[in-house]
Amino acid sequence: xxxxxxxxxxxxxxxxxxxxxxxxxxxxxxxxxxxxxxxxxxxxxxxxxxxxxxxxxxxxxxxxxxxxxxxxxxxxxxxxxxxxxxxxxxxxxxxxxxxxxxxxxxxxxxxxxxxxxxxxxxxxxxxxxxxxxxxxxxxx
Numbered sequence: 001x002x003x004x005x006x007x008x009x010x011x012x013x014x015x016x017x018x019x020x021x022x023x024x025x026x027x028x029x030x031x032x033x034x035x036x037x038x039x040x041x042x043x044x045x046x047x048x049x050x051x052x053x054x055x056x057x058x059x060x061x062x063x064x065x066x067x068x069x070x071x072x073x074x075x076x077x078x079x080x081x082x083x084x085x086x087x088x089x090x091x092x093x094x095x096x097x098x099x100x101x102x103x104x105x106x107x108x109x110x111x112x113x114x115x116x117x118x119x120x121x122x123x124x125x126x127x128x129x130x131x132x133x134x135x136x137x138x139x140x
Contacts (some may be wrong), residue, residue: 002074005066006076007069007080007082008065010084011086011090012061012087014058014084015054018054018056018095019046019094022051022063022101023098024098026050026102028102029102029103033108043115044105047118047119047122050097050122053126054090056128057132057133058086058090059085061082063138064137064140073140085132089128089131089132090129093125097126100122
């Protein structure tokens with residue numbers, strides 16, 4: 001059995017699992033908010049979708065790492081380390097972003113004017129996943 005692509009698979013898997021959890025958290029808050037308001041549902045859905053972006057980072061990292069392994073410029077053992085720790089960063093970012101989205105949605109139900117301001121925290125959490133992605137690229 002060949003385990004050369006384990007690192008890329010870990011990066012993708014952790015990002016997908018984290019995004020799923022974050023999307024559930026934010027989506028559940030969105031559903032609750034929609035049940036309490038008559039209009040403006042689209043903004044809740046939009047904010048609830050934010051944790052899905054980490055899947056893109058995991059997917060791109062998987063592709064780049066698998067290509068580097070095939071070319072011989074990245075060892076499979078190094079890929080496991082990069083995939084595990086980058087994947088964990090994507091995972092955590094997704095879950096916490098989902099939590100921030102949920103609280104932003106709840107705040108927007110009570111104070112609609114704060115909706116845009118709530119994206120600041122969502123964006124800051126997103127940046128941790130982006131940093132993990134860029135730093136992983138630098139060591140590939």
